[in-house]
Amino acid sequence: MDLQNGSFKNKYKIRSTTINIDGNIEENEELIRKIFSTSDIRKKSLIINKKQAFLFYLTGLVDEQKVDSFVNHISASSDELEVFMSNNAVRSNKIVDIEKSILAGKSILFLENEPSAYIFSTENLMQRPFSPPTIDNSLKGTKISFVETYQTNIALLRQYITTSSFRTDQTEIGTENKRTVSIAYIDGVVDKELLSEIQKKISEIKEDSILNVNQLAQLMERNPFSPFPQLLTTERPDEAASALLKGRVILILDRSAEVVVLPSNFLSFFQSIDDYSSRTLVGSFNRILRVVALFITLFLPGLYIAIISFNYEIVPLKLLISIGESRTRVPFDPLVEAIIMEITLEMLREAGIRLPAPISTTVGVVGGIVIGQAAVQAAIVSNIMVIVVALTAISSFIIPNFEMASSLRVIRFPIMVMASLFGLIGLVVSTMVLIVHGLTLTNFKTSYTVPFSPLKISQLNDTLFRIPLRFLWNKKNKRNE
Amino acid sequence: MNGKINISILQFILMIFGVQIGIGMLALPRELANKSGTSSWIAIIFGGIICTIISITFIKIREKAPTKSFVDFFTFYLGKILGKIIVFLFSIYFLYMGYTVIVRTILYIQSYILQQTSVTIVLLIFLVPTFQLVSGGVHLIAKYIETIFPIIVFVLLMLLFTLKDMNIYFILPIIKDGWLPIFKTIPTTTMSFLGIEVIFIIYPYLKEKEKAIKGVIIANAMSTFTYLFVTLICFVVYSPYEISRIYEPVIDILSVLEFQYVERLDFVLLSLFLLVISKTWVTYLWVGMCGITELFKLKSYVFVLFILFVVFVLMTYILIPTFSTTNIWINYITITGICIIIGMPIILWIGGLIKK
Numbered sequence: 001m002d003l004q005n006g007s008f009k010n011k012y013k014i015r016s017t018t019i020n021i022d023g024n025i026e027e028n029e030e031l032i033r034k035i036f037s038t039s040d041i042r043k044k045s046l047i048i049n050k051k052q053a054f055l056f057y058l059t060g061l062v063d064e065q066k067v068d069s070f071v072n073h074i075s076a077s078s079d080e081l082e083v084f085m086s087n088n089a090v091r092s093n094k095i096v097d098i099e100k101s102i103l104a105g106k107s108i109l110f111l112e113n114e115p116s117a118y119i120f121s122t123e124n125l126m127q128r129p130f131s132p133p134t135i136d137n138s139l140k141g142t143k144i145s146f147v148e149t150y151q152t153n154i155a156l157l158r159q160y161i162t163t164s165s166f167r168t169d170q171t172e173i174g175t176e177n178k179r180t181v182s183i184a185y186i187d188g189v190v191d192k193e194l195l196s197e198i199q200k201k202i203s204e205i206k207e208d209s210i211l212n213v214n215q216l217a218q219l220m221e222r223n224p225f226s227p228f229p230q231l232l233t234t235e236r237p238d239e240a241a242s243a244l245l246k247g248r249v250i251l252i253l254d255r256s257a258e259v260v261v262l263p264s265n266f267l268s269f270f271q272s273i274d275d276y277s278s279r280t281l282v283g284s285f286n287r288i289l290r291v292v293a294l295f296i297t298l299f300l301p302g303l304y305i306a307i308i309s310f311n312y313e314i315v316p317l318k319l320l321i322s323i324g325e326s327r328t329r330v331p332f333d334p335l336v337e338a339i340i341m342e343i344t345l346e347m348l349r350e351a352g353i354r355l356p357a358p359i360s361t362t363v364g365v366v367g368g369i370v371i372g373q374a375a376v377q378a379a380i381v382s383n384i385m386v387i388v389v390a391l392t393a394i395s396s397f398i399i400p401n402f403e404m405a406s407s408l409r410v411i412r413f414p415i416m417v418m419a420s421l422f423g424l425i426g427l428v429v430s431t432m433v434l435i436v437h438g439l440t441l442t443n444f445k446t447s448y449t450v451p452f453s454p455l456k457i458s459q460l461n462d463t464l465f466r467i468p469l470r471f472l473w474n475k476k477n478k479r480n481e
Numbered sequence: 482m483n484g485k486i487n488i489s490i491l492q493f494i495l496m497i498f499g500v501q502i503g504i505g506m507l508a509l510p511r512e513l514a515n516k517s518g519t520s521s522w523i524a525i526i527f528g529g530i531i532c533t534i535i536s537i538t539f540i541k542i543r544e545k546a547p548t549k550s551f552v553d554f555f556t557f558y559l560g561k562i563l564g565k566i567i568v569f570l571f572s573i574y575f576l577y578m579g580y581t582v583i584v585r586t587i588l589y590i591q592s593y594i595l596q597q598t599s600v601t602i603v604l605l606i607f608l609v610p611t612f613q614l615v616s617g618g619v620h621l622i623a624k625y626i627e628t629i630f631p632i633i634v635f636v637l638l639m640l641l642f643t644l645k646d647m648n649i650y651f652i653l654p655i656i657k658d659g660w661l662p663i664f665k666t667i668p669t670t671t672m673s674f675l676g677i678e679v680i681f682i683i684y685p686y687l688k689e690k691e692k693a694i695k696g697v698i699i700a701n702a703m704s705t706f707t708y709l710f711v712t713l714i715c716f717v718v719y720s721p722y723e724i725s726r727i728y729e730p731v732i733d734i735l736s737v738l739e740f741q742y743v744e745r746l747d748f749v750l751l752s753l754f755l756l757v758i759s760k761t762w763v764t765y766l767w768v769g770m771c772g773i774t775e776l777f778k779l780k781s782y783v784f785v786l787f788i789l790f791v792v793f794v795l796m797t798y799i800l801i802p803t804f805s806t807t808n809i810w811i812n813y814i815t816i817t818g819i820c821i822i823i824g825m826p827i828i829l830w831i832g833g834l835i836k837k
Binding site for chain 1: 492595610624741744
């Protein structure tokens, strides 16, 4: 068998049609060594029932204890070998299966004069212990986030949704590096058309080596150039479970600690699990706060620039005098001043992500207080500008979803430019463009801006105000979204 | 007809309401007061009733061929050549109307907010969302109008704050000079309800066609109420002599509003009101484009739209419109509009008789 030359595809072609050579374990060993010419392949030489046997596995992927226990059992039950093998191993004589199994962490046993190999499950589920969520923090939700192994993630979801109509479909995506994608849904609640469309979309993904689920979400979005994120990713099982109960579909990618919720609408990026865990008054207040935060993030710098440059008559006289005083020494245009401060803040924020924890707090203090104060005293920026920029940053951190907050932070720059060119009218035109653009986004046949447009009054009770749960979860409303 | 039939009745109502409430609202009180004094607000009610009847007539005519598109409908009734000519003239009228509304709005902006920017530049930036909306089709426009509707309510509520200077004696006695001046004013008020001719083109897209008549009545009632509201407030705040001197009473009234944290609220409200007026010109432009593309069977809608906008910008740059030139245009348009809404049912009825 000539496996030395030939492209990868060529190798495969030969492989799919060859089987193991009859019982000659020397040749089998050569085959395995040729396929896995890596140094982490291990071979154990065993004697079973007076016959020679070789056990192959990749260290690191197997749990050594399981391997040892299998070897012990085989040696112990040497008279009932057939029974033991049929109970604990899978037989295969195809090279493709053998290769896939070794790569999945199973061990392969070649027995002399046996025309097929035995595959034992000895995988080591490499999994870190559960930890609290890092990005989607909340006060009252559970403190567990998803881990990287999909079996555990599905198990976590099963602890929240304890009905048997919770189903998962599993497919593999990728050409060279295959990854398992699980589609989780609750049968009976989910829309069948949605499900088949999602399955179709996944099967159309031809890209290889998808690193994590955010990339998967980007590949499944309909409009990748839009400034708004269209698919929600979350790392909290309780959020995923509540989405499942509303009839949404969850995609779980192996080796990724987040899941994708499909379909999502604009409002779902502004909801957090705390809203439902607090009482009506507090929940509604938080929601209103988030809407205010949305407007401040998008429009406050632009509004400041528009007011200073064009429409200063809007501001009452006293405030105008203090703004004017703080701006007298600044040599720059309001737009340039705003951009300097905003860019500095964005750089500080990015820097805070890269640094280890003790240094990042120092950077926050240095950047925020020292640079801000020093810049004001050096008359590069005005006091009011620092306040505006700080308020904008804080309100962008209120938004529960990190993707949406980042997108909004980026959108405010063009809005600032428009405000500096055309004042309030520039703001109005930017709002028009954003609204119209948001209305054109659709997501697997549901509109992105439900329930505002098309207007569904019955679903408005969960948007700005969150009415008490006993009314919200009325049978009629519960499965409606 | 290209596209799905799924405009809900609420969107239909709001679309007709949106087309009617545009820039007419800003200057209406002055025109009415000029014609027949401060008891002319009664004429609005009559104008509304007349327009409701005309709209119901439109719907009844349209019901005969509910899913035919713009061109097909007219050729069905009037034969190929005459139908196509009528559709072409209709489309030109709609495009012209849309252009006039947008230019007039920009003139308002120029006179109140951005005094030193030329009309062409402001037109350019307003054409960007217009392009998005018109190329998105009627479904996008309907959704947009649905979303913008709360702003109208907000602006109207803000008008209530001006009532602290009101003087009810300005509109008493209610019938000052008798009924004759009121009847003479009815044509003027009918002109402000001029959006109803778009019913012809929007009707096929409506999902619940049996509610169309109810919808039209509600839309006209809403417009009547809005005009009444605005006119009455202007009449009680301004004296009868003053109101015929102020060009845009509605905007002027808002400039008196002053809160503790925002002075000159009229800037903010005028800017918000731009969103409201945008509904009018977007719908008109879409209807005009609809007619032109169906007539000439054009495939690349977007390209033609782009050319049209370039033409608009060039026209504005060369003609430099002012308030007086747009006044002349508006005169032509309103006369044409009245001819259309009265003449169209008659022509179609005659055409139907001839066909039989």
